[in-house]
Amino acid sequence: MxxxxxxxxxxxxxxxxxxxxxxxxxxxxxxxxxxxxxxxxxxxxxxxxxxxxxxxxxxxxxxxxxxxxxxxxxxxxxxxxxxxxxxxxxxxxxxxxxxxxxxxxxxxxxxxxxxxxxxxxxxxxxxxxxxxxxxxxxxxxxxxxxxxxxxxxxxxxxxxxxxxxxxxxxxxxxxxxxxxxALGVGVRLLASIEERLGKPGAGESANVRRARRLLAGAREGLATGDTVRALRRAVYALQLLEEEGFGVPAPGND
Structure with missing residues (x-):
């Protein structure tokens, strides 16, 4: 006791x-x-x-x-x-x-x-x-x-x-x-983007391929503790996907 x-x-x-x-x-x-x-x-x-x-x-x-x-x-x-x-x-x-x-x-x-x-x-x-x-x-x-x-x-x-x-x-x-x-938010952001990329219609344009590479680097950054750089890579990947006409809804912060 x-x-x-x-x-x-x-x-x-x-x-x-x-x-x-x-x-x-x-x-x-x-x-x-x-x-x-x-x-x-x-x-x-x-x-x-x-x-x-x-x-x-x-x-x-x-x-x-x-x-x-x-x-x-x-x-x-x-x-x-x-x-x-x-x-x-x-x-x-x-x-x-x-x-x-x-x-x-x-x-x-x-x-x-x-x-x-x-x-x-x-x-x-x-x-x-x-x-x-x-x-x-x-x-x-x-x-x-x-x-x-x-x-x-x-x-x-x-x-x-x-x-x-x-x-x-x-x-x-x-x-x-x-x-x-940064780690918790980064994990959710990556999961959201990866889910979107896994759906039909994502395609394999130059932007999509680059976004996939950025996401791989972001996930590695989260694993090794480089969370700020990982977040930046994930956001850049999301911006590339927006250029392709499909993005990921942000959390309920509006």
Whole structure:
């Protein structure tokens, strides 16, 4: 059973500020991206440093327990899937591993292992709101509200001394934020374009052949972590397809 150690709200706020400073990478790269194509916008928010992963809390599981073994298996499977270019599968496995670890703590993690990923959620929400101030993006707005709510619930749980509940909220907020990261958006964009290319009538014009090559490069970029370049290649492929008279509907961001 995980013991409860209530943390005064004032101390939590100070610790969160210090944790946020530790995971802040603003100023070194764009914090969000928007590409307007096919009459709509594909919007992605860069993940701040310090976002939770299964490894964040894996040391606080029972070492010889089934959950720890399963989490390691999920991580290894995710790595194999990513190496093979199966990015969607890799992301799903990583999310499964994070949920499993967050729900299987045998003891309370070190405070920074909770405060840093919590501060990262706040940083992600700030980045999303900065982008929302420049235009109307309903999907991103809903995600920002959801991530903010999970972060607030995590802080409340920590004030009450319930670390296990705080970790669960942080995990849920992290998974939601990742759906709107450059990687998450890139995966959905690629899947949409590939689906369109697989339908009858796509043909094999010069533009279509070039779009296929760009998509292959974009998928490789997502697999190796070059997400920004991958997004650019995918958008360029989409622009080529638009020239051929068929595009891909953007998410509900208009």
């Amino acid at each position: 995980v013991r409860r150690f209530p943390l005064p709200a004032r101390m939590l706020a100070l610790a969160a500020v210090l944790a946020l400073a530790a995971c802040d990478d603003a100023g070194t790269a764009p914090t969000s991206y928007v590409q307007v194509v096919s009459g709509g916008a594909w919007v992605a928010v860069a993940e701040p440093q310090g976002m939770a992963r299964a490894d964040t809390w894996l040391p606080w599981l029972a070492e010889d327990g089934a959950a720890a073994a399963q989490a390691r298996q999920l991580r290894e499977a995710a790595g194999r899937a990513r190496g093979a270019g199966r990015i969607e599968e890799s992301l799903a496995l990583e999310d499964d591993a994070l949920r499993l670890v967050a729900g299987s703590l045998a003891r309370a993690p070190d405070p920074l292992r909770v405060l840093v990923p919590l501060a990262a959620l706040d940083s992600w929400t700030d980045r999303a709101r900065e982008r929302l101030a420049t235009g109307r993006y309903p999907e991103l707005e809903a995600a920002a509200m959801g991530v903010s709510a999970e972060a607030a619930a995590a802080r409340g749980a920590m004030v009450a001394g319930d670390t296990t509940v705080a970790v669960l909220h942080i995990a849920r907020g992290t998974i939601l934020a990742r759906e709107h990261s």
